[in-house]
Amino acid sequence: MKKHYNIGFLLTAEHSCFNAAFGLAHILQERGHNTVFFVYRESVFVQYVDQHGFKPIKIAPIVEPQATKHTIRRRFRLWKRFTEHGPNVLLKQNRLAALIEENSLDLCFLDDVRDDINLSSIVFAKMGVPTILVSYTFASRFLPEYPPIFSSLIPSDKAWSNLGSKFIYTMLWVWTIGTRGRAYSYDCFDYVEDSLRKLIDQIRDISFEPELRQLGMSSAWSEWKRRPQIPELVFGHRALDWPVIASNASRCYFGATDLSRKLADFDWSIVESGKHIVYCSISTARGFEKSRVSASEDATPIVDLSKKKFRMAKRYLEVVLDCFSRREDWQLIVACGPFFEAFRSSAHAPNTHIFERVPQLEVLKKADLAITWGGAGTVRECINFGVPMLVFPAWTDQFGNAARIVAHNIGKRGNILDVTATELIEMVESVLADKTIRASANEMRMQCNSEQEIQGVVDFVRRHTELTL
Template sequence: MAPPDGEAYLRRQPWPFTPILEDVLPRGYQAELHSRLADPDLTSAAHRELTREFIRRRGERNREILFGSAFESRLRDSGADLLLVDATFTLPALAAHKVGIPAFQLCTNLALHRDAAVPPLTSHHIPTGSLRSRIRIRAAWEWLYLHTFMPGGERMRAPVREFYRRHPDASPGDFHAHLQIGPHLKVPTLVTCTPGFDFPRASGGIHYLGPCVDRERTEAPLPPEIASGTEPLILCSLGSHGDRVRAHRPFFQAVIDTVARRPQWRLLMAVGGQVGPEGFGPLPPNVTVVERVPQLSALKRASVMITHGGLNSVKECICLGVPMIVHPLVFDQPGNAARVVHHGLGLRGDIRQASVQSLSAQLDAVLGDDAYRSRVQALQRDFLAADDSGLGARTIEQLLQPFESRATPQPKRAIP
């Protein structure tokens, strides 16, 4: 179930698709919004208007999910035994309570709720267990929690409080979380990773499903010069959002200039549609620049990946045994980069300060030290074993058993 813009992708999979929120988020809205925001001639006044409209639609979406009859009807008609809700938007799990369907939070990133032993994913901090580290972690979480009382957070709290007044027996939740639209709910939290990549946590309720990487997916072919080359391959990509900020162009240029000085290396770099391969002029013979890259196919040949640190890219690197140099941008990427460094899977850089000198030093360090690849390969075995064992399916079936035997939901006190 997704807004209409999700249909084009989901129809390529062997799954039935149910559109939701068509009135609030009509087909084409997301692409139009991104296109207008990327317009270099967009005025400040127009940007403010787009932002106000986005916030208005988001408020309508939240109220439709919590109180609207259309979404509730589609949930009821689905006949579902379980609703898996994207952990970044938890409100549909509350709606599922109204129709008696159990709901779990599914994290395609690492867990997002507060943990005394683990900093927020937006932090670069690597916990050490020291008093100073614990204070730093607590301060980071408190700062994020205070932000939920700002006007934007209050716009979310008000309908959630109203929902709990109407449905006091719904699964309790709180706003001690980050990168979530809505509260973190006290329902099973499913994480598409293994604990071996995460930091040790103090809180419970987290169930690791394995990396859940589709290693057999169909991809476009590699460029011929990459498919047939024998030189060490450097793969560079900032992910699906990396091309939306034109400021990344100097970073891409620094990577090109770095590899241009090393004819014994080969570079395959994805820059997205906004920057475009044509934006870099004549390229060195050992550099290939494309809009999109078939990432799994490229990783099978790569010696190292320069990445933004999105969890999907990090997991794919681990599954293919490829060390990383992570230049995090936003969201959970700083926390993922911290874990890459902590586990010795690669290095971290600052995209704002990247230069030929810093990139050369990082590439020399990772390519020149087999210990990085050895540590990635050790975690690779853990990842592949988890996926091949069917851990995710077994975990969900076990978590569902209490719901299957429960005649009526047990009352719980909700504390938003």
């Protein structure tokens, strides 16, 4: 039996997903395994992966006329379009198979929200490569025992409410599968268009079911994609997830932060000592955009805050800045990403420090509180440093993350639509003064044992693939 393996990561093109995977990949490298990341040839992630010490395997994007277009007859036979694979699917599968063979992969971690998750899992299965799903959120498969990650509901543990809860959870799942989430977070036309596209894609993914079953697998509905039911590794903390989901034997958790992640230093000389340090992160506009970052898209686009779809982000930032302009006994560090140019020239209080990006791990080491939308990456890293949170969810999984934070008393949740500067001051004061929240955050931090978690991953992989990492 081999002692060292060639391990691949096929992830969604988002920085938070890669950051989560780097922690596991570094540990695997230290154990002598060769880890590679599959990225599109023109993607910003080619350089990003290389900067963090890993080998990027470049995937050539498919463009017309590399694949034959649908015949005229097939274009009007809608059921055929739903149930038969087009030429692009076959071309993608052939290219992936060639890369697998070229790199002699022994194991692959496959992102559960990739558009090509089903076709990719089929290729890996046909080539005999064990595959583990990875998720950088607490997404799960459709079951009426718990709400989807898009929901802000906290599951009840009361036996008498079981039947009613199952009905509510089922309705929430139906809504989640067929839509993009809460409509108020997006432009109306984009919301309807993308919700229809998402529903059609989920239905179209059913066409992979016969082939999956022939290979001994099946698929299930989930929050973002219909996905194969194979073992799954979640880049998050088991203690934060709902018990009914965390008890799934086919689900493993790895919430350790990659402390070796290469980041720029932070100039602490600008921050006054003796004052509470509050970190606010709003470093992405992706939730408001029509799609995820493309292969050639810049990592931090400049956005126009006059556009209707950014009204919520604009108001949110204005409330945060107004809050801290009234409380100069606090220090605010803001990472506002694509919104940086719109706010850097505006006047702000001397206790407010605005950046495009900051080395988040470095800042969290000294932060007393984090104000966040509730993205999975920020939540995970706040927990690893024992930092309480104020969460103002805006879209998709942020609502489920906020519910978990409230349920475990490691922070509080606010309404991004109507919070005022005065209310935010009261919330900040409340969390900073609440010793139970600080104690709960520290208790969850103490449960973050990277050695135990990696051993859990090793045991999980061995149990499901017979590979000893």
